[in-house]
Amino acid sequence: xxxxxxxxxxxxxxxxxxxxxxxxxxxxxxxxxxxxxxxxxxxxxxxxxxxxxxxxxxxxxxxxxxxxxxxxxxxxxxxxxxxxxxxxxxxxxxxxxxxxxxxxxxxxxxxxxxxxxxxxxxxxxxxxxxxxxxxxxxxxxxxxxxxxxxxxxxxxxxxxxxxxxxxxxxxxxxxxxxxxxxxxxxxxxxxxxxxxxxxxxxxxxxxxxxxxxxxxxxxxxxxxxxxxxxxxxxxxxxxxxxxxxxxxxxxxxxxxxxxxxxxxxxxxxxxxxxxxxxxxxxxxxxxxxxxxxxxxxxxxxxxxxxxxxxxxxxxxxxxxxxxxxxxxxxxxxxxxxxxxxxxxxxxxxxxxxxxxxxxxxxxxxxxxxxxxxxxxxxxxxxxxxxxxxxxxxxxxxxxxxxxxxxxxxxxxxxxxxxxxxxxxxxxxxxxxxxxxxxxxxxxxxxxxxxxxxxxxxxxxxxxxxxxxxxxxxxxxxxxxxxxxxxxxxxxxxxxxxxxxxxxxxxxxxxxxxxxxxxxxxxxxxxxxxxxxxxxxxxxxxxxxxxxxxxxxxxxxxxxxxxxxxxxxxxxxxxxxxxxxxxxxxxxxxxxxxxxxxxxxxxxxxxxxxxxxxxxxxxxxxxxxxxxxxxxxxxxxxxxxxxxxxxxxxxxxxxxxxxxxxxxxxxxxxxxxxx
Numbered sequence: 001x002x003x004x005x006x007x008x009x010x011x012x013x014x015x016x017x018x019x020x021x022x023x024x025x026x027x028x029x030x031x032x033x034x035x036x037x038x039x040x041x042x043x044x045x046x047x048x049x050x051x052x053x054x055x056x057x058x059x060x061x062x063x064x065x066x067x068x069x070x071x072x073x074x075x076x077x078x079x080x081x082x083x084x085x086x087x088x089x090x091x092x093x094x095x096x097x098x099x100x101x102x103x104x105x106x107x108x109x110x111x112x113x114x115x116x117x118x119x120x121x122x123x124x125x126x127x128x129x130x131x132x133x134x135x136x137x138x139x140x141x142x143x144x145x146x147x148x149x150x151x152x153x154x155x156x157x158x159x160x161x162x163x164x165x166x167x168x169x170x171x172x173x174x175x176x177x178x179x180x181x182x183x184x185x186x187x188x189x190x191x192x193x194x195x196x197x198x199x200x201x202x203x204x205x206x207x208x209x210x211x212x213x214x215x216x217x218x219x220x221x222x223x224x225x226x227x228x229x230x231x232x233x234x235x236x237x238x239x240x241x242x243x244x245x246x247x248x249x250x251x252x253x254x255x256x257x258x259x260x261x262x263x264x265x266x267x268x269x270x271x272x273x274x275x276x277x278x279x280x281x282x283x284x285x286x287x288x289x290x291x292x293x294x295x296x297x298x299x300x301x302x303x304x305x306x307x308x309x310x311x312x313x314x315x316x317x318x319x320x321x322x323x324x325x326x327x328x329x330x331x332x333x334x335x336x337x338x339x340x341x342x343x344x345x346x347x348x349x350x351x352x353x354x355x356x357x358x359x360x361x362x363x364x365x366x367x368x369x370x371x372x373x374x375x376x377x378x379x380x381x382x383x384x385x386x387x388x389x390x391x392x393x394x395x396x397x398x399x400x401x402x403x404x405x406x407x408x409x410x411x412x413x414x415x416x417x418x419x420x421x422x423x424x425x426x427x428x429x430x431x432x433x434x435x436x437x438x439x440x441x442x443x444x445x446x447x448x449x450x451x452x453x454x455x456x457x458x459x460x461x462x463x464x465x466x467x468x469x470x471x472x473x474x475x476x477x478x479x480x481x482x483x484x485x486x487x488x489x490x491x492x493x494x495x496x497x498x499x500x501x502x503x504x505x506x507x508x509x510x511x512x513x514x515x516x517x518x519x520x521x522x523x524x525x526x527x528x529x530x531x532x533x534x535x536x537x538x539x540x541x542x543x544x545x546x547x548x549x550x551x552x553x554x555x556x557x558x559x560x561x562x563x564x565x566x567x568x569x570x571x572x573x574x575x576x577x578x579x580x581x582x583x584x585x586x587x588x589x590x591x592x593x594x595x596x597x598x599x600x601x602x603x604x605x606x607x608x609x610x611x612x613x614x615x616x617x618x619x620x621x622x623x624x625x626x627x628x629x630x631x632x633x634x635x636x637x638x639x640x641x642x643x644x645x646x647x648x649x650x651x652x653x654x655x656x657x658x659x660x661x662x663x664x665x666x667x668x669x670x671x672x673x674x
Contacts, residue, residue, distance in 0.1 A: 001226060012178055016189040016196075016236070017225050019215065023190040030122070031113040045111055045122070049096075052124035057093040065089060065134040066159060068337065072321040073142035086156050088133040098132050099160040121569065136163040187236065191215035191223055193248050197260035199223035202643050203230055204238040212639030220544045220563045220636045239266045244274045253409025254294040255383065258342070259417050262306055265344070273308060273342040280336045282400045289338060296382035301375065304664065305422045308342040366427045371666035373436035376419070380441065383410045387447040406603045408524065411539035412453050416460040423466060426664075434467040452537045459497055459581050460540065465645040468496075485589035486622065486630045487582070489555030498582050501559065501629040502527060502594050503548060504574040508618035511610045513568070523607070524599040525617075527578050531588040538578040539599075542634065545572045550629060559635035577634050585622060585630065594628050595619030 001018055004010050015021040037045075065088045067074040088098065096112075097103040118125045141162050177184050189196050192215065199213035209225040229236040243261050257275055265271045281290035291310065295302050303309035312318040320339050367375075385391065386405045395401040423430060441457065444450055461467040487494050515523065527538040546563040564572035576596050585592065598604045598615040607615055620627035633641055 001228075005228070012185055014185055014187045014229060014236070015226065016187055016229070017223055019221050019224070020188055020190040024188065027117055030117045034111075034113040034116060042111075045116060045124075048124045049111060049115075052126070053093050053096070056126070056128045057090060060089070060093075060128055062087060063089045063129055063131050063134065063335070065131040066138065067325070069134055069136055070138040070142055072323060073139045086154065086159065088156065088159065089131045091156055092131055092133075098163070099157050101157045102160060133159060133163060136166050138162065187229075189215075189223070192217060193245070194252060194256055194260050195223065197264055199225070200238065201260070201263050202646070206643065206646060207232070208639075210639060212637050212643045214542065214637075218543055219567065220542075220546070220561065222637065238264075240264055241266055241268070241271050242274070243272075245276070247276045247278045249275050249277050249294065250279045251409075253414070255296060255418055256409065256414055258306055258308070259414070259421050262308055262342075262421065265308070267344060269344060271344060275340045275342065277338045278335050280400075291338070291340065297375070297379045301664065303345075304662065305425060307344055307425065309345055310340045310342050312340065314345065366662075367664045367666070369429050369432035370436050372426070372428055372664075373433050373440065375666055376433070376437050377440040377444075380415055380437075381444075381446055383415055384447055384450060384453075387449050389448045390446075402602055406601050408599075408601075412457045413460050413540045416457070416464050416466065419461075419466055420464050430466070434461065438467075449537075452535050453539065455536045455581055455584060456538050456540065459579055462497055462581075463579060463641065463644045482586070485586050487556075487586070489552070491554040491556070494582050495632060496582055497579050498585070499577055499579055499631045499634050500527075500529075500585075500594060501548065501575055501577045501631060501635065502596060502618075502620065503627045503629070504576060504596050504618045505627075506571055506573055509574060511607060511617065523604050524601065525576075526597055526599050527576060528595050528597050528614075528616075528619075529580060529584060529592060529622075530595070531592045534584075534587065536580070536584065538580060541576050541578045543574055543576045544636070545570060545574055547572060548575055548629065548635065557629055557631055559629060559631055561635040563636070590621070590623055592622040593619050594622055 001015065001021055004015065004021055015024070066086055091100065092098055095107055097106055100107065115124075115126050116122060138159065174184075191199070195213055195215055199211040199215075202211040202213060203209055203225050209227050209230050211223050211225065213223050215221045215223045225236075230238075243265060245257050245261060249257055254275060258273075261273055265273055277290060277294070281293040291299060291313070299310065299313050303313070322337070325336055381388075386408050392401065392405060438458070441450070441454060458467075482488065512523070524539075525541065525543065527541050529536045529538065544561065544563055545567050546561055549560045549562070551558050561575060564570040566572070574596075595614075596617045596619070598607055598611065598617065600615060604615060611617060622628055
């Protein structure tokens, strides 16, 4: 990192952590080495790309990129027979370039190494919707001005030339800006979006660059920010005027985005969070806004609880036209772009404007515990609607419902994280709220398999410091350390929650390695604990390829995890860890099974002939000390538990600021504000 900062690029291109720099440098080295690959390897790659491109072109057909790039002025394109037939997508995916007429000499030259190498390895892994034209602004060239293009003269070549001229102008502008010694800085991080936002919060509020947050859903890499930029004399920003989330909402869920992004937003009326979506929530019927469906609840109440609101919802109008998207529906298919801007309503900001940089909560809302619990329960039901088997059966054949069942955005920790944002803003008896809420969950009959996730919900409510798990009875310590269970030799107190590490032999992963992801996508994994009398699902898991060195200290296990950098390409077993309530391990210690399973979805049913009805990849008895290890915390992350218990919304630091109190009441499922 020191060498990079000292380079000519180090002043304005920065890396948030060492791991990101290492990963980017590794890819640069791979790009450079591609020319040295044996001819046979190059031919195999070329054949793989040719086959992959044909497959995507056949499956997708078109993305309507010119329509999206030209905005409302694409109406002229759609009305002209010649220009409406311009297919930038098919040109790119059939030739590998945006316009054969301009780049004919590049077609047969070589593969672009930036498309060859990715985190998936050296293979064809180009996103199916890639179309370079879509990234540019074509509207200025179709506006009724002196330099406008006549629709009848528009061609693929002219569109690409426009884009190249625009890109050149951007480069010149950036170069001029940098020559002026401006404060322009571009920062890079190799991490999943949600993880990066969470880590940034921990770094800001805990004032510790070692966050304990994993950067990816697989592997043990954690986000440890650069001390120089994020340490005590930090120069990197920790809160932001503008946060743009692209269309991550389509893949990760709106509530997940709001949960991690809202705390990073500056508490000023001008601050804005952009969330865009490209996919319709319902394939059937007329195109309409999907906000209510994605919010999983009443939008006004959610806005009040989070402190941000979509401006179009408050004003009942928008400054962004979507008429061209409606007219081009036959071209765009399932796509419908919806752009939302979330801001902090002026009335939601407390006290004088001079105090708003101190990150205090913007308001407190007081609510009756039972009614607030019912509201949260209704939100909970909507978040996990894919578990409503009666509704699933009723909508058999509905493509939208099928997509919901196959591509779940939320797990129980998603709901708990959302609660962690809401709790500091709502002045209520939270012990009562959660007691009533858990009672509703426990006796619910809507989510038929929801009861199997109850223990994970309770576990993470405890870990996030929202609700403490009760000790079941006075003899808890004696029962936990009885001669028949795994805690028998522990010298200290047994915590209410422990970490379970399941060692999955490499040969058991054969079914996953043979997956054709183009057919079923990425199948969701979960761990399960079960006996003849109970069955629990644990969705919040951490899979890491590597070796576990286990020793016994004072009667309990201590473990050191060494990750295998080869991952899927190596030979190491898969170590899957998750947290669960300790008492579950004492019910039937000799017959309890711990297993790694595929989640049951329409897409994963194809694995039943190989994995059986339970879709078990591997399972072992709790008593199997070679494959099941019980620890106080994850072996590779000693900071995680303390970080989880910290509030996601900073507490008020300036007691002189008067906080407005808004009372929320709920009447017949309709919230009212007073």
